[in-house]
Amino acid sequence: MQNRFHEYIEKNSKKIFLALFLLSMAIRIVYYLEVRKSPLLESHRWEERDMHFFHVWATRISQGDWLTNESFHPYHYWHRRIAQVALESSYISDEQGKELWNRWYQGKRFHQEPLYAYSIASIYWLLGSDSQKVIYYLQMVLGSMSIAILFLLAQKYFDPLTALLSSILAMMYGPFLFYETSLLRTSFHTFFNILSLWLMTLAWEKPTKRNCFYSGFVSGLSLLLAMTFMPFLLAFFIPFCWHSRRTALVFLAGVFLAVSPAIARNAFVGVPIWQMSSVGEITFIASNHPDYQPDLGWNMAQEDIVNSSKVLKKSEGKLLPSIYHTLELHPSWVSYIVLLGKKFLVLWNADEIPNNINYYYGALYSYTLSYFQVTFSVFMSFFLVGMVLNFQFFRKYHILYSFLFLNIFILSFFYCLSRFKTPFVIAMFPFAAYTIIFFAKKIWTKQYKTGISIFIFLVLLNTVSCWLTPRLKEPVHSADYILGNTTALEISRVQSRQNNIQEASLILEKCLKSTFSEELLLLARQKNPKFLFPKRLSLLLHSFGEIYLELAQLAKKSGDLEKAREYYKNYQDLVFTWK
DSSP states (O other), X not given: OHHHHHHHHHHTHHHHHHHHHHHHHHHHHHHHHHHTTSGGGGGGGOTTSHHHHHHHHHHHHHTTOTTOOSOOOOOOHHHHHHHHHHTTOSOOOHHHHHHHHHHHTTTTSOSSOSHHHHHHHHHHHHHOTTOHHHHHHHHHHHHHHHHHHHHHHHHHHSOHHHHHHHHHHHHTBHHHHHHTTSSSTHHHHHHHHHHXXXXXXXXXXXXXXXXXXXXXXXXXXXXXXXXXXXXXXHHHHHHHHHXXXXXXXXXXXXXXXXXXXXXXXXXHHTSXXXXXXXXXXXXXXXXXXXXXXXXXXXXXXXXXXXXXXXHHHHHTTOHHHHHHHHHHTSSSHHHHHHHHHHHHHHHTOSSOOOBSBOHHHHHTTOHIXXXXXXXXXXXXXXXXXXXXXXGGGTTTTHHHHHHHHHHHHHHHHSOOOHHHHHHHHGGGHHHHHHXXXXXXXXXXXXXXXXXXXXXXXXXXXXXXXXXXXOOOSOSSOXXXXXXXXXXXXXXXXXXXXTTOHHHHHHHHHHHHHHTTHHHHHHHHHHTOOTTSOHHHHHHHHHHHHHHHHHHHHHHHHHTOHHHXXXXXXXXXXXXXXXX
C-alpha cells in the first residue's frame, strides 16, 4: 500500500506541486481577507519599527536615490539613549545623536542587506509608495512557492510520502502567513533559503554548468538578503570544489554576478566593497554582554544601553574591536559560555518571541492563525527525533544538516526571535514528517512497543523543552494594542474624510472585537489593573476610549443616535474612570 502511495506521488509530482501551490494560496487568501481591515497591514506606519525603515528607504530609492548615496540609518529611541550615555549628557539634539550613530554605522554602508529594500523600491517606482498591498500579494506568492519547492526538495532526500507531508505541515505553519503581510524580509528570506537548498542539491547531484550557475546566482541573492547565509554558502562551496572542480568556478561566477551590483555601488560611494550591512556590530554587542536576557529578544533595557555605549565608545562600531570589548565585559569565559547556553535554550522556546510585530496580536484578528495554524512548539520534538534517526546518513543529508546546524549556531551566537527563526524552520519539516511516518509505520506493522516508546519520548522531549526554556509572560503587550489602535484610528479617519462612514466604522469595530475590549471595559469599571501596570493600563484604556469616541462621532454622522450614545458612554467609562 505504501508503495502505491509512492508511485502515485512520483507519477503525479507536477500536479501535486501545482496543487500545493494553489492550496497554499487559498489559505493565504482566507487569511488576507480576515486581516485586510486591520492595523496589521499598516504596521509600516509605526516609526520605531523596521517596517517603517524599509518603507522610507524604499521610498527614497524609488524617488531617485538608487545608490543610497548618503549616510542613511534609522534613529530610534534606543539609539538616542545609547548616544546620551556615550556623550554623558541627559539631553542631546537629534543631529548630535545621528552624527554619532552615522559614524558608528560606518557612514554610507548599507544599513541592512539591500535586496529587500530595492525589491520594494522597484514596486514603489512602478506603482507608487502606497502600494504595500502589492508587496503583500508578492510575498504570499513567494510563501506558496516556498511550500511547493519544499515538496521537490524533500523528494530528493526522503520518500515521496514524507515529501508530501512536509509541505502539508509547512502549509499549516502560522508564522509563514503572518510575516507575509508586513514589510519585513522574512518571507523573502524563507523563499530564497528553500530555493537555494533545492538548487544546491541539484548542483551536487548533477553538477552541470547550468545547475551550478543557477545555484550560485540564487545563493548570491540570498547573501544580498541576509549575510548570515555566508557560513552556509562556504560550507557548501568548499566541499563542492572537491566534488566537482570543473564547475565550481561556474557556481562562484553565479554568486559574483548576483552580488556585483551591490559591490559596484559600494565602490562608487566609497565603502568597503563586501560590507552589505551595518547592524552586525550593535547586534553582537547588545546580545552578548553579561547582563543580556536572552528570553526577551531585542529588549534594550537600561543594562543593554549602558553596556552597548561602553563598547561602541571603544570600538567605534568596528566588528573585531566590538567583539573583543564585548567579551571583555564578562568576568570569565564561563560567564560567556553560560550565556550562550541560555541563548541556545531560547532557540527551542515554544513561544514566538515578538519583535517589531507580534504573532499573538496578529492571531487576535485571524481565526486562521488562532485555530488552524501551528507554531514551532507543535512540531519541534518531531524535528529533533527525525534529525537523530537520520544522523547515521549524514553524508546523504549533509546540505540540510549544514544549513540547519549553522543557522542554529548563528541564532545562538546572536539572539533568537520568531522572525529570525521562521526562515530556516522550513528546512526542519522533512525531518518532522519523517518522524510522524516512522511512528505511523511502527503502529501499522503492530510494533507497538517501539511505537509507544517513540511516542513517550516525543512527549517527554516536548515537556522538557517547555520546562527548560523561558516562556513569554505576556504574549500580547499593551504596546501592541496601543499601536494597533492608533493605526486603526488613522485608517478610519482617512475613510471618514472620504465619506466612507460604514467602512470607517467596520475598521474600528473589527479592532474592538479582535482585542477583547469588552473585558477591558469591565476592568475599567471595576478599576482592576489585573496583570498590567496601572500606568500602562491607563494608556491602553485611553487608546480604546479614542476608538469609542470616534465611533460615537461616526454613528452621529450617520444618524444612528442610539449607537452614538452607547459608544460615548463606553468612551466615558474608559477614559474618565482612569483619568
